[in-house]
Amino acid sequence: MTTDFTGGGDPRRSIELLWGLEPGRRPGPKPRFTVAEIAAAAIALADADGLPALSMRKVADRVGVSAMSLYTYVPGKGELIDLMLDTVLGEVPLTFDGVTGWRGRVERVARENWNLYLRHPWLLQVATSRPPLGPHLIAKYDHELRAIDGIGLTDLEMDLVVQLVGDYVHGAARTAVSATLVAQRTGLTDEQWWEQAGPVLERVLDPAATPTATRVGAAAGEEYNAAGDPARAFEFGLSCLLDGVAARISRGRDPGGRSD
Template sequence: MFAVTTDFSGGGDPRRSIELLWGLRPGSRPGPKPRFTVAEIAASAIAIADTEGLGALTMRKVADGLGVSAMSLYTYVPGKGELIDLMLDTVLAEVSLAFDSAAGWRERLDRVARENWQLYLRHPWLLQVATSRPPLGPHVIAKYDHELRAIDGIGLTDIQMDLVVQLVGDYVHGAARTAVAATLVAQRTGLTDEQWWEQAAPVLEQVLDPAATPTATRVGAAAGEEYNAASDPARAFDFGLSCLLDGVAARISRNPDPGDRSR
């Protein structure tokens, strides 16, 4: 389900992608009403990526799932680049765009991070897509606006707001990648982390000199007492997110002129 291979959003024809994302035209297929909608094609592709990974996704496999030829599918979507853009924008529709009216910026930004975390866990293939050129679809843009609103009016400049949203996104991406990898390692080896440590620890004790690495020995033992907390992705995510939000708060307090939104 998860591999090191990476695909890219924005890899297709940008004009055609935007047309498909926003429904500016139903497709280039001439003649009778199209058999499928673009949304149905995206849903079929997402189902493949969810169950088999992005590496298994091909236009032919999507076409087979829909019961048409690959050539027929190309009359709806020009290629895999445009298809990936559609897939990304489609899954982002799952993210809630509402905040508790009583929530402060910290609670709102925490909510943004956790929504993204859960999205990655539901669709691990998202971690394989580089999005330096994001698909400019309605759900991508709505999500970006939502995340900016979480920190609007709290003393950050517009540039800082954009950078904070990017920072949170990058942090969650890295944390989710670690969590997904941990799950896959357990699946492929047939061992939980606890079982793996139980087998490794006796051998490690034979070769490890605690006097040579006293800090690592002390901290590692403390972490191990709490079920190997260092490799518990959810616990690590919570701690890291708290530290990140503390950093944002510190940045706000240091801003010399909160009213200057241009820098």
Template structure:
């Protein structure tokens, strides 16, 4: 469930912070900087979830007073934007990717998948008003280049990138939830399945649910779990790219 929205800070202050056009030294001494504050905030969100993020919690992690943060960061809205832009800078952007445009889009999708797994709190941020920082801009530039020169219009290029990123955003949720369930319950998906499957076989009536019984049994046997998010991701990505190939071929 979305708990935060990007782009809620003051536009002038957010952009100044994102592009580092101003980073004043702390009046209270010490070696605080935007980078240290943002890194601490990301660590809090990674370890404790976005709900735990606050200016006070970040200050505690840094061992400083809360008010000292405001010398560098105006507020939580601006901080969240810089956190997003910072982690967007983590995606690898190799120049030479085999497989043409399709291989490049596959690489982009897998990099975004890995980014969400490293920072699950990203799923809790609505980014329809994205942080317009340098890392997001560089990421967008790189992703557009994957389909540049293949015959698509500018708007189609944007739509393809949006389609792939949107697909990853939805597909990765199952993998994140599975990882969180394992962490919080101490039971893997496979262990959960093996505990429940024998009882399911006893209550599942194949005459009442013929398709669910047959297909569910085949899937459970293959996955040794109720689902396989990584496998579903690969299957869906291939189908998405098949559709893009139809569009490219039509040109």
């Protein structure tokens, strides 16, 4: 699904744009738009049509300037992607009000990320091995680290747990969004797809050859009404993941336990 990546532009210029550090102003008329307004226009396009449909020319058309004029604000698509991602990360609330305990805090972090992906599915199409080092990304990273600060993890383990939770949510959201896209592009809901595929499968499937898959698949299909339930799968997986983190913390506190 990944179609683009952050960190693809000039790193210095990208950080300048992210933090509002403008180079010396050139003589001429006052800029018609702010960089934030351009990022918002690009986000609106990606929300509507997906990241593959995004181009500098389309963003320019949306704000009402020529493509050449747009490049005087943002030098290229690489820097624009960085701005878009950091901007939407600013939507995540940086508070744990009403939540007690590290587990509740991490659950909130995970669900906020889940909701962000569902609001902006194009985020799933952006690889972030070189993260845009903007104010919203760094504030969000600090917020997520504070969810698990002081619970018995080393600083390195804290970073790895934040990555682990982020990777899990990304994968779960990818599955949920993909299911929606498949329905849109095929014109069939999951229920309709199973209604057509199920009878044919029954003719060719030998339950005796795959007894466990047959039994479990039938139980799951009955529970989910043959449609699947990405939100329920997300919650179950999150619970299992946090059980693992809790076990890691317990081993670290046990002098006789393994810490690796």
